[in-house]
Amino acid sequence: MxxxxxxxxxxxxxxxxxxxxxxxxxxxxxxxQNNEYVDNETGRFFMRTELEGIFCDEPFLTDIDQALPKGSRRQLIDSKRKRIVILVTKESHCLGDILMKAFDGSLDVDIQAVIGNHDNLCALTEKFCIPFHLVSHEAKDRDTHEQELIAAIDRYQPDYIVLAKYMRILTPDFVARYPHRIINIHHSFLPAFIGARPYHQAYSRGVKIIGATAHFVTNDLDEGPIVGQNVIHVDHTFNAEEMARAGRDVEKSVLSQALHQILEDRVFVQGNKTVIL
Amino acid sequence: MxxxxxxxxxxxxxxxxxxxxxxxxxxxxxxxQNNEYVDNETGRFFMRTELEGIFCDEPFLTDIDQALPKGSRRQLIDSKRKRIVILVTKESHCLGDILMKAFDGSLDVDIQAVIGNHDNLCALTEKFCIPFHLVSHEAKDRDTHEQELIAAIDRYQPDYIVLAKYMRILTPDFVARYPHRIINIHHSFLPAFIGARPYHQAYSRGVKIIGATAHFVTNDLDEGPIVGQNVIHVDHTFNAEEMARAGRDVEKSVLSQALHQILEDRVFVQGNKTVIL
Amino acid sequence: MxxxxxxxxxxxxxxxxxxxxxxxxxxxxxxxQNNEYVDNETGRFFMRTELEGIFCDEPFLTDIDQALPKGSRRQLIDSKRKRIVILVTKESHCLGDILMKAFDGSLDVDIQAVIGNHDNLCALTEKFCIPFHLVSHEAKDRDTHEQELIAAIDRYQPDYIVLAKYMRILTPDFVARYPHRIINIHHSFLPAFIGARPYHQAYSRGVKIIGATAHFVTNDLDEGPIVGQNVIHVDHTFNAEEMARAGRDVEKSVLSQALHQILEDRVFVQGNKTVIL
Amino acid sequence: MxxxxxxxxxxxxxxxxxxxxxxxxxxxxxxxQNNEYVDNETGRFFMRTELEGIFCDEPFLTDIDQALPKGSRRQLIDSKRKRIVILVTKESHCLGDILMKAFDGSLDVDIQAVIGNHDNLCALTEKFCIPFHLVSHEAKDRDTHEQELIAAIDRYQPDYIVLAKYMRILTPDFVARYPHRIINIHHSFLPAFIGARPYHQAYSRGVKIIGATAHFVTNDLDEGPIVGQNVIHVDHTFNAEEMARAGRDVEKSVLSQALHQILEDRVFVQGNKTVIL
Structure with missing residues (x-):
């Protein structure tokens, strides 16, 4: 079975x-388990069915394909553990949470490697016996750096690339190479505070909630399909640094939770939105 | 259609x-819209299907019944607005929220009457042109009082009876008369603080969250199937009265939200639990 | 005492x-009760002190004023119930919540009048024996309409003006007349979805949380000091109308909660931020 | 300074x-920063004052002690980093979160050692270069085991002992040795589901929220003063194991947050309650 x-x-x-x-x-x-959804705006049907039995994929899929209308995207996914590569810069909390959850089995994932544009997180990564690669951006143009990144990533053939507080912008070419396969955590409740230094923006605006957003990366910066969001309450006693500190727990749990749903093949992308079944 | x-x-x-x-x-x-769920513990299958078309109920249901296994509970429900009777004592916030939501259409329900064991909420009810009946419990034994209640309720033939801070305990006979048709709001996150004066219990215990629970009423006091729960955070500055004041908003929204799901026929009862599709 | x-x-x-x-x-x-706060960025000190005793205001305040540095804003506020005027358009939920809370005493406030630019909410207001004034904007230029509004408001001498889903933009002249005395509820977690139709914007963006913001009104639309915010979770099954429906409960509770803090004189305005003690 | x-x-x-x-x-x-609170029920005054300057402790405290009434508990605490010892059994998530936060500086604490009654978490602990001691309870009576625990703890002279999912009950003698210095995380929103296997209890009861409680340990099991609590929503699709999995994130964040407040000397214990300034 x-x-x-x-x-x-x-x-x-x-x-x-x-x-x-x-x-x-x-x-x-x-x-x-079976879940369906019809999006009335677009007239599109989504269905996720967990099946158990003895599979003869070919005849089964032939039958399925004959039954489906034109324009269908259909997949039959086996239960092999997914492979990810994690990109980081200097902050450890999102990486640390994924490492810990993979370690204790909360997250059923195979972390192939961690790649940093700084070497700060090398020691942490290697504690968990996972290879760390430094791909520094210094003294390189953007294209050269991304070519090196791609080389470092592609030898692991990951299912997904996770940006765990990777603080550099990726080019359209890079993004196009991994469609709907790059997941980012943005440290604001998008679309508020798009762009740089969202906690400083939040502090300046005097907000009473701060948040985090996990989303697929597309060419439009911070505009990709949102997978998950959450917020916490703050008050006038928080400056930008304290907001950043308080926000770490919500960032890491939003990213891990989104990753969990993606790894269970629950997340469909439709335009700039997601359907999660 | x-x-x-x-x-x-x-x-x-x-x-x-x-x-x-x-x-x-x-x-x-x-x-x-279609939703299903299989409860692996009990091996029971639940399915809620919203259908649109030209219905010939009899042949359709004959086919359905032939397809289903023994021990099935099957219903086909038309889209007629549900009728409720609300029971109250003295507190107005849950009643007020339901009145207001029925008034502005947020809750698609037909409030047939409000019945109180005190007359405090008569004026509020009548502002909304809904009949209020005083069925006082004073100088009566419990059975006599409940017989009067039943008489007052039954002439409206309600689909559901909503206890909107009705502060008296109902007998097993009363409860048995309306199986899975009585909805109560309890002002704690059950099973914490079962019984009387939950906010005083919460204050004595020094909790940092208080909550509310909407549940179907069964013979076991505060033990009926839970439909919805929510909480708010409190701190050492709240005494029992301030907890009660702060708790009102969560009580009313939990009750209204549970009622909304029940009125949309989304709530299945299974033993002392609910499945909400 | x-x-x-x-x-x-x-x-x-x-x-x-x-x-x-x-x-x-x-x-x-x-x-x-005593609360203080020092804002390190601006070097400003805030203090709220609840006092009990026999007051001789003049000598007490003379002593206080001598003790305070230049540039102090100091107030001694008696415990008289505050007066408000509420402005509305067509939606009833925020108005309804304030009416109900004033009715049952949860909100210690004296609602002087409700003013609408449509007459939809006249019947609801008058149920609670509060005067409703229609000040229609139709067939009038903006200045004429605001002059009529001001006339309608000023005869009540309110402490605060509450915009309970008042859907028209106010001119700088109007705003300047009531500095830090106009409170608005915006149906998004500002600064996301500034401007018109925030639920439609939220739906288009595919967000997983929606929210509401209570703020003081200043000349910069949706940019005034934020008093309170809260959010709820949504998913792909919500269209813009369902988001609007789900958002009503959070809108009304955020507005009522902000109003409660303002009425207790807990909210200081500092630039475009608030300090809440 | x-x-x-x-x-x-x-x-x-x-x-x-x-x-x-x-x-x-x-x-x-x-x-x-200054915070005070008067508990009206007990007539007790609490004050926490962060001071900066050149301290001459003796004359300063002499003045303070002369000013305070009888029955005062007064402390002047320097800014030395606090020392903790962590007790664990088999589950890694709470330990992992504290290790990671101490590692990246989010939690300003000096982890002296981790002590387990099983050796499962030895490897994880040692990744962070912190000593792990196995103090097995097997084939020992309770007193002998606790004497060994005490010996293992006391050589580190910790300020606090953190029970990070330590699954054994401690005797009154052990608890009395470290008054208000033992912090536990209980995996339910106390006082619901006191005792063993709270997620199984929660599943049986059919609750819609599960939670976690951080509290000081006293002789009365699960009855000590609560420092922090939080909850998450669950539904009928969660069995006990899935509740446990979902609950891990809230357990670890509640424990870390409570620890953060304790380490900043913000938590006063008063009877079976806490005042957090």
Whole structure:
């Protein structure tokens, strides 16, 4: 008995659930968990089905593909542990939380490597017996630096690239290379405080809540599809540094939680939004 | 074109989703929204399907019933607005919130009457042109009082009875008369502070959070299936009265939110728990 | 025995707490509650002292004023209930919550009148025996309309003007007339979604939290000092209308809570920020 | 220039703030931050004053002691980093969070040692170059085990002992040895689910929120003064194991946050409650 996940993302039409679940039934696959959603604005149908049984992928998928309308994006995903590469700069809290959760099994993930543009987090990474690569940006133009990054990343063939407080902007070429596979944590409740130094912006504006946003990276800076957000309350006694300190716990938990959902193949991207089933 | 909701609650077995959605498809009923859940502990299957189309209830339900296993509880619910009767004592905030939300349409409900064992809330109720009945408990034994309550309630044939800070305990006979149809708001995060004066208990214990719980009423006091809960943070500066004042907003929003889910037929009761689809 | 509140807002210097509390002690005034804060960025000292005793205001304040540095803003406030006028357009939930809380005493305030630019909320207001004035903006230029508003407001001499979903922009002249005395509820977690239709903006952006902000009104639209904010979680199943519906509870509780703090004289304005003691 | 913290906890009487701040002023000590609270139920006064200047402790404290009423508990605390010993069993998340926060400086603390009754967390602890001691309870009576624990703890002379998911009950003798110096994290929102296996209790009861409580340990199991609590929302899809997994983030953040407040000398214990200034 194996477990696999069937993802469907296609134009909505009558009878889709019946057709898909019929095929699962016909192939003697048991539905462990099933979630669907129809987006009325776009007329698009999303479905995530956890299946258990003895899989003959080819005939099963042939049946599925015949049942689905044109314009479908369909995947059958096995339960292999996903591989990630983590990019960092100097701050340790998001990296530390992922390392710790992978260590104790809370996060079912295979951290292939950590890559930093500074070497501050080398010692921490290596405590967990994970390779750390320094790919410094200094004295290089942006393209050269990104070519080195890509080389460092690609030899691990990761499913996802996690920006755990990686503080450099990525070029469209880099982003296009890994579509919907780069996850970033932004330290504000987007779209508030887009851009640099959000805690300083928050302090200047005198807000009473600060937050964090995990999102897929697209070409439009801080505009990619949001996976998760959360906030904490602050008051007049917090300056920008204290906001930053208080914000660390929410940053790391928002990133880990988003990553958890992505690793369970629950997150569909639709335009600049996500559907999470 | 009509809208109806099909609820299924039955022993789980392979192919249930396929069977049910096939029948909907065969009867040309479009699935607007579908949610299912299998409880692995009890092996029970729950499904809520919002359907749109031209309904011929009898043949449709005959097909559904043939498809379902023994021990199924199945309902097809039309979109008629639900009727409620509200029971109160002296506090106005939960009643006020429901009155206001029915008034502005946030809560799609038909408030048939408000019944109080004191007359404090008569004036408020009548502002909204809803009948108020005083059914005083004074100088009566419990049975006589409940017989009067039942008489007052039953002439309205309500779908649900809402205890909006009704401060008297109901007998098993009363509760048995309206199974899973009485909703209560308890002013603590159950199971903490069962029983009387929860804010005083909370103050004595020195807690840093207080809360509220909306639940169906069963014979076991404060032990009925929980529909919703929420909390707020307090600190050492709150005494019992200030906790009570601060708790009002969370009480009323938890009760209204639970009621909203119940009125949309999203809440299944299973033993002393709820499944909310 | 009377209760009054002493507010101090002055440049910080050594010994201020000692000086002020000494004077209270000398005048036999008991300190019920005392809160101070020094803003290190601006070097400004804020203090709120609840006093109980027999007050001889003149000699007490003479002593206080001699003790304070130049540039002090000092107030001694008696415990008279504050007067407010509420401005509305069509939506009832914020108005309804304030009416209900004034009715049951949760909010210690004297609602003098409600003024609408539409007449939708007349019936609701009058249920609570509070005068409603229609000051329509139709077929009038902005100045004429505001002159009529001012006339309607000023005959009540309110301490504060509450914009409870008043959907028109106020001119600088209007705002300047009531400095730090106009409180608005904005239906987003500012500074996200400044401007019109924030729920539509939120829906388009695909956010996972929506919120509300209570703030003092200044000339810069949506830029005034923030008093309170809160958020709720949403997901992909919410369209703009459902976000608006879900947001109502957080809007009304944020506004009521901010108003509660303002009415207790806890909110100091400093530039575009607030200090809440 | 040095920084110290003056803590006062004494019977309330008129003029206390004036007297204490006068003495600070007289000794040329600048008040960086001052917080007071009077508990009206017990008539007790609490004050925490952060001072900056050149300290002559003896004459300053002589003045303070003469000013305070009988029954005062007064401390002047220097800014030396506090020392802790952490007790663990098998679960790593709370230990991991404290290790990581001490590592990156978010928590200003000196972890002297980690002591486990199992050796599971030895490797994790030693990654951070902190000594780990196994003090197994197996094949020993409770007293012998605790004597060994005490010996292991006392050679480090810690300010506080942190139970980071230490799953054994401590005897009154052990607790009495470290009054108000043992901090525990309990994985429920106390007083709900006192005792063993709270997530299983929560699952059986069908609650919609789960939580965590950080408290000082006293003889009455799970009854000690609460420092902090927080909760997260769950639904019918969570079984006990999933609640436990989801609860880890809230457990670790509640414990770290409580520890942060204790390390900053903000937490006063009064009976079975805390006052946090």
């Amino acid at each position: 194996e477990r696999k996940i069937l993802l469907n993302d296609c134009p909505d039409e009558k009878g889709l659930i019946a057709k898909i679940t019929n095929i699962c039934y016909k192939h003697q696959l048991n539905i462990i | 009509e809208r109806k909701i099909l609820l299924n609650d039955c022993p789980d077995e392979k192919g249930l989703i396929a069977k049910i959605t096939n029948i909907c498809y065969k009867h040309q009923l479009n699935i607007i | 009377e209760r009054k509140i002493l507010l101090n807002d002055c440049p910080d210097e050594k010994g201020l707490i000692a000086k002020i509390t000494n004077i209270c002690y000398k005048h036999q005034l008991n300190i019920i | 040095e920084r110290k913290i003056l803590l006062n906890d004494c019977p309330d009487e008129k003029g206390l703030i004036a007297k204490i701040t006068n003495i600070c002023y007289k000794h040329q000590l600048n008040i960086i």
